[in-house]
Amino acid sequence: MNELIPLIVIIPIIAALLLNLFAGKNKIIKAIAFIVGIGMPILTLITGYGLHYFGGHQPLASSNIAGLPSYITNSTLYNLHPAITYSYTPLAKVFIFALGIVVFLSLLTYLNSENKSSGPFLFMVFMGTASVSALILSDDLFNMYVFFEIAALIQTGIIIASSAKDNYETALKYMILSSIGGPILLLGITILLAICGSVNITDISLAVSTLVQTPISRGVLLFAFSLIFFGWLYASGLPPFHVIKSSVYSKAEPYGACILQAMSLISLIAFVIVIFRIFGDFDLFKGAMILISIIAMVLGVSMAVVQTDFRRMIAYLSVGELGFVGLGFGLGGKFAITAGLFQGVNEMLVTTLLFIGLGSVVYLTNTSDTRKLGGLIGKNTMMAIMILLGGFAMAGVPPFNGFRSKLMIVEAALTSGYPELAVIIVLISIATFIVFVKSFYTIFLKPQPNDLKFVKESIPKSMIFAVAVLLIICLILGLYPGIVTNPISQCIGGLL
Amino acid sequence: MSFYDDFLNYFKDKFSKNQITNENVSGSIAAELIIISSTLITALLLRHISIVLTAVVILVLLVLILSNLPISIKLFQEQDDSIEKMLFYAVVSLGVIVSIFYWGGL
Numbered sequence: 097m098n099e100l101i102p103l104i105v106i107i108p109i110i111a112a113l114l115l116n117l118f119a120g121k122n123k124i125i126k127a128i129a130f131i132v133g134i135g136m137p138i139l140t141l142i143t144g145y146g147l148h149y150f151g152g153h154q155p156l157a158s159s160n161i162a163g164l165p166s167y168i169t170n171s172t173l174y175n176l177h178p179a180i181t182y183s184y185t186p187l188a189k190v191f192i193f194a195l196g197i198v199v200f201l202s203l204l205t206y207l208n209s210e211n212k213s214s215g216p217f218l219f220m221v222f223m224g225t226a227s228v229s230a231l232i233l234s235d236d237l238f239n240m241y242v243f244f245e246i247a248a249l250i251q252t253g254i255i256i257a258s259s260a261k262d263n264y265e266t267a268l269k270y271m272i273l274s275s276i277g278g279p280i281l282l283l284g285i286t287i288l289l290a291i292c293g294s295v296n297i298t299d300i301s302l303a304v305s306t307l308v309q310t311p312i313s314r315g316v317l318l319f320a321f322s323l324i325f326f327g328w329l330y331a332s333g334l335p336p337f338h339v340i341k342s343s344v345y346s347k348a349e350p351y352g353a354c355i356l357q358a359m360s361l362i363s364l365i366a367f368v369i370v371i372f373r374i375f376g377d378f379d380l381f382k383g384a385m386i387l388i389s390i391i392a393m394v395l396g397v398s399m400a401v402v403q404t405d406f407r408r409m410i411a412y413l414s415v416g417e418l419g420f421v422g423l424g425f426g427l428g429g430k431f432a433i434t435a436g437l438f439q440g441v442n443e444m445l446v447t448t449l450l451f452i453g454l455g456s457v458v459y460l461t462n463t464s465d466t467r468k469l470g471g472l473i474g475k476n477t478m479m480a481i482m483i484l485l486g487g488f489a490m491a492g493v494p495p496f497n498g499f500r501s502k503l504m505i506v507e508a509a510l511t512s513g514y515p516e517l518a519v520i521i522v523l524i525s526i527a528t529f530i531v532f533v534k535s536f537y538t539i540f541l542k543p544q545p546n547d548l549k550f551v552k553e554s555i556p557k558s559m560i561f562a563v564a565v566l567l568i569i570c571l572i573l574g575l576y577p578g579i580v581t582n583p584i585s586q587c588i589g590g591l592l
Numbered sequence: 593m594s595f596y597d598d599f600l601n602y603f604k605d606k607f608s609k610n611q612i613t614n615e616n617v618s619g620s621i622a623a624e625l626i627i628i629s630s631t632l633i634t635a636l637l638l639r640h641i642s643i644v645l646t647a648v649v650i651l652v653l654l655v656l657i658l659s660n661l662p663i664s665i666k667l668f669q670e671q672d673d674s675i676e677k678m679l680f681y682a683v684v685s686l687g688v689i690v691s692i693f694y695w696g697g698l
Binding site for chain 2: 395
């Protein structure tokens, strides 16, 4: 047992409650948010790997109790997990640390760019952080669902907290679509509970490997698989939920959008690992993953290229990039899954860079319509160049992290005997590059329109700092990908 | 008339009320090419199941693509923020996924 593991979830929850309590006191909530924001990544680094059990004991098989009768040691009860298990693995460490960085830099931007901090908004940020951290830590499917629903409500709250036009309408639409996706996911989980008798993922995986050989059980399992797969599409914002997800990102404030996309990405990772562990041996798994990933990538990038609102453009690109993660799982094998997960980390960091970087344009002009913008390179050349480099990182231009992960996925596709997928990946990367060159030209290089008005004179230093830090991380991960791929690969080796 | 002119006229016809720039048109053409090439390359994956099926599917896709040009604008219009369309596609996807997974996996 590692006592620090639950603190990864508990500390942000306590911070959220305190921030709500001191909602009117600007200085206090700024201090709490800053301390907890910087403390979270540190906590993930000092916490040791291991398991933590809530509300019950560890499995009898792990307890080493001598003298148990054979009718217990030979039964399934012996290996059953009676407690809610939190598993802190190198994989969880990488993603929660990356989330911590994203949350901290987003908070820094928020605290510096807004004169008065909102307690309820910060409450939602920390509750969201706790929820998605629990999602990736938990080995209990129902516990995951509960935290996922909290995360979904938090996402709605973050949109409502925004000052963007039509944000209430988007939040309502997201809630309506949640009323389809959420219950369908829960129904799938319930069927698994009914047929396996446990909500622990390790127990379910073991039970499914036996039950799948019975024709009747196989039908029920396939039905549960289809429902959970659909729920996963909703959780991650893959098609057919890509439109609402991109709308959600574009209606949030830039610092809120960073947190929203990080939450969606971790939801995607957490649930795809569960689906892989339970249903990974099903024939349909690989085909379904590859197909939905291709649809996401093509729709994401083709919708991004026609956008005139750059926030929507990044939102669509972000959704499209999720397809690369799914593709890693679809291809299967240690190398491909590691590549997919590495792409997930990269996407989280690069999208944050772009949301904050291009958020500075909204900060200066109060618009994200590319038709109304132009000539902004003169306002802050350094920021413009960093945004362009961030775009290159997303498109997969060397020496950035996006290049490394996409190259790994191309290699995995070629070695798996799917050269078509390698061609599609290259094609999508070229299209992403086109999107950035086009938008960079329209926002920064095109002659400035006469009617363009500036609401602020300069960009806050916190924004420049956040973008610079993220760009440096992207460069480091591009030059030394082993920092992320080694722990992920180590963990994936245990899953296969 | 060239494909570009056809495309431009269609674009003006559909979006005449909005401000249209060269970037909009070039973006839509780029999207068109991405969609067409990706769809055809994805269809090639069917060769792992049957080469005859791949040939048939590609021919059908070619006919469908050529008879529905420009696809990107139609796709763009289908994927707006309308809740009716979002719900429609969500429910259709649920039906397709459950059907394929259930009967395809038995």
